[in-house]
Amino acid sequence: xxxxxxxxxxxxxxxxxxxxxxxxxxxxxxxxxxxxxxxxxxxxxxxxxxxxxxxxxxxxxxxxxxxxxxxxxxxxxxxxxxxxxxxxxxxxxxxxxxxxxxxxxxxxxxxxxxxxxxxxxxxxxxxxxxxxxxxxxxxxxxxxxxxxxxxxxxxxxxxxxxxxxxxxxxxxxxxxxxxxxxxxxxxxxxxxxxxxxx
Numbered sequence: 744x745x746x747x748x749x750x751x752x753x754x755x756x757x758x759x760x761x762x763x764x765x766x767x768x769x770x771x772x773x774x775x776x777x778x779x780x781x782x783x784x785x786x787x788x789x790x791x792x793x794x795x796x797x798x799x800x801x802x803x804x805x806x807x808x809x810x811x812x813x814x815x816x817x818x819x820x821x822x823x824x825x826x827x828x829x830x831x832x833x834x835x836x837x838x839x840x841x842x843x844x845x846x847x848x849x850x851x852x853x854x855x856x857x858x859x860x861x862x863x864x865x866x867x868x869x870x871x872x873x874x875x876x877x878x879x880x881x882x883x884x885x886x887x888x889x890x891x892x893x894x895x896x897x898x899x900x901x902x903x904x905x906x907x908x909x910x911x912x913x914x915x916x917x918x919x920x921x922x923x924x925x926x927x928x929x930x931x932x933x934x935x936x937x938x939x940x941x
Contacts, residue, residue: 784854786835791883794847799840799889804828807840808885819864819873824887833858836882843886851882 799805805827811820829837835857843849855877864874874880890898 784856786839786857787852788839788842789850790847791850792848794844794886796845798842798844799829801829801837803889803891804895805840805889806887808887810883812881814879814881845886845888848885851884853880855879
């Protein structure tokens, strides 16, 4: 048979056990703090009223009503029937719109990293800082409609053809029964201002 060697245990010094537990607690708190600081801060969407159908893609152009606010509630922008090419807006805005559906109303929270980051935005007329650097943004959005760039280009070409068929420019009032100048066919969406034209 084998023999067991007995080793006497040394008693734990007074106060050592407390120090060990304090060390464990500090390690857990530091680990939690690091995990919290490095967590992914993404775009958050709250559905106020659900929409229907598919969602727009980054290459689409959206027609929306919106109100933009800072995290403290201060309004910095508002738009009604605004035409926005998704590839021209801040990353968090296009990411959020890509998860929305036609006819829906949403609250979109965008962290500063997906908005303007360290860049501050100023009012071009007054020079006042409208969006401070590193600001989280909150938008109330109603997605009225969206179309692909190809659909909008097709609509533009159809409108040009209709105008040519009506006798072109210069005819006051146009042809009888013709569409009034500036009117758009049903289902058409206005072309975005400054959108690149082929």
